[in-house]
Amino acid sequence: MATVVVIGAGLGGLPTAYELRHYLSAGHRVVLVSQEPNFTFIPGLIRVALDLNPLDHVQLDLATLARRHHLELVQSGVVQLDPHQQVITFAHGQTLQYDYLAIATGAALNLDAIPGLGPHGGYTHSVCTPDHALTARAAWRAFLANPGPLVVGAAPGAGCFGPAYEFMLMADWELRRRGLRDRAPITYITPEPYVGHLGVSGIKNAEQLTADLMKKRGIQSITNAEISRIEPHTIHTADGKSFPFHYAMILPSFLGASFIRNTPNLGNAKGFIATRPDGRHHTFSNIYALGVAVELTQPDQTPVPIGLPKSGEMTEAMGLAVAHNIAVELGELKSPTTTATLEALCFAEFGDTGIAYMAVPVLGHPNPQDRRFSVAMQGPWVNWTKAAFEAYFIQKMAWGLGVPWFERLGLKTLFGVELTRSLPTR
Numbered sequence: 001m002a003t004v005v006v007i008g009a010g011l012g013g014l015p016t017a018y019e020l021r022h023y024l025s026a027g028h029r030v031v032l033v034s035q036e037p038n039f040t041f042i043p044g045l046i047r048v049a050l051d052l053n054p055l056d057h058v059q060l061d062l063a064t065l066a067r068r069h070h071l072e073l074v075q076s077g078v079v080q081l082d083p084h085q086q087v088i089t090f091a092h093g094q095t096l097q098y099d100y101l102a103i104a105t106g107a108a109l110n111l112d113a114i115p116g117l118g119p120h121g122g123y124t125h126s127v128c129t130p131d132h133a134l135t136a137r138a139a140w141r142a143f144l145a146n147p148g149p150l151v152v153g154a155a156p157g158a159g160c161f162g163p164a165y166e167f168m169l170m171a172d173w174e175l176r177r178r179g180l181r182d183r184a185p186i187t188y189i190t191p192e193p194y195v196g197h198l199g200v201s202g203i204k205n206a207e208q209l210t211a212d213l214m215k216k217r218g219i220q221s222i223t224n225a226e227i228s229r230i231e232p233h234t235i236h237t238a239d240g241k242s243f244p245f246h247y248a249m250i251l252p253s254f255l256g257a258s259f260i261r262n263t264p265n266l267g268n269a270k271g272f273i274a275t276r277p278d279g280r281h282h283t284f285s286n287i288y289a290l291g292v293a294v295e296l297t298q299p300d301q302t303p304v305p306i307g308l309p310k311s312g313e314m315t316e317a318m319g320l321a322v323a324h325n326i327a328v329e330l331g332e333l334k335s336p337t338t339t340a341t342l343e344a345l346c347f348a349e350f351g352d353t354g355i356a357y358m359a360v361p362v363l364g365h366p367n368p369q370d371r372r373f374s375v376a377m378q379g380p381w382v383n384w385t386k387a388a389f390e391a392y393f394i395q396k397m398a399w400g401l402g403v404p405w406f407e408r409l410g411l412k413t414l415f416g417v418e419l420t421r422s423l424p425t426r
Contacts, residue, residue: 164190
């Protein structure tokens with residue numbers, strides 16, 4: 001019987017482990033590896049940073065989940081991977097032999113790319129990890145007591161812009177609610193070619209709706225911007241401009257996990273893994289990858305480089321395909337292998353309103369207008385939908401459900417979105 005290991009227990013790794021446990025008979029081991037003690041619903045960290053929700057609102061204890069749902073849990077980081085001997089070495093010194101491996105590590109944060117980028121030894125905040133959100137929350141509380149210029153943005157090479165828009169517009173809403181907005185001018189600094197791009201070009205209405213909302217809220221935007229260095233209370237861009245701040249939240253660019261970067265022929269120079277359509281590594285046939293760990297090329301050539309977002313939905317779809325295909329490989333499923341469609345649906349909460357951005361699919365066509373559909377829609381219903389989905393996602397993680405049939409049916413029925421499709425048989 002096989003040992004199947006999933007590295008990472010986030011939005012991609014934990015659902016993938018659940019899908020594997022659902023597909024595979026009891027004789028197969030499903031091992032979940034995480035250096036964090038909790039599953040965290042990362043999109044919920046924006047509300048944590050703005051002191052609107054406690055951290056435990058978006059977390060579940062992994063040891064409890066593993067016991068409840070028949071997963072073996074290794075609570076450690078990975079320091080070395082030998083894909084030839086199929087051995088993982090952990091930070092605590094132990095090793096584990098695997099038959100199949102699914103890498104769902106998420107991102108390492110490229111905080112060294114810009115001098116002064118925080119929060120570790122720098123001057124800005126992020127909402128990318130639980131620790132970062134708590135640090136940002138403490139600083140936000142201090143900022144509310146002494147408001148001043150607020151700068152939100154993203155570093156060159158960043159690919160996930162949604163959290164920046166959410167933080168910026170929710171901060172604006174919260175400052176207005178407290179009667180402090182006139183004391184806190186807001187500037188958005190981004191490498192995007194236009195506001196509302198979000199790393200995916202050609203989404204109908206996205207630029208207009210986003211730009212109109214920012215104009216209505218009195219937010220200045222600086223596009224095609226390359227942040228070059230950050231000093232205490234000042235952000236500098238490559239074109240010589242400077243922006244003062246009392247509080248700054250700047251999203252970093254991403255790298256792959258360090259063990260990927262340190263394993264020859266596993267990933268590219270930044271640590272992202274190129275995969276076949278079925279999620280399998282091109283060289284090591286028993287290694288699969290999903291989510292942020294996967295190499296996806298940004299098709300847009302922009303003045304300042306940007307990455308391609310890998311949304312939670314895209315990550316779930318990749319994990320669903322990987323689990324299915326490993327089960328097919330092990331003879332547990334008698335069906336064709338599948339591939340993730342990479343159809344993105346993003347609900348962005350902006351205080352008293354929100355915008356839903358849809359690109360179906362994100363990639364796969366030479367021109368954005370050739371997508372099946374893409375559109376942005378605005379209204380308070382977006383916030384209600386996001387809140388409902390967050391509650392549902394956390395509950396399904398507690399229940400041990402990966403991507404159940406009724407979720408897939410709902411996405412297809414309500415939004416025309418499909419997560420996977422069968423690959424042609426050879």
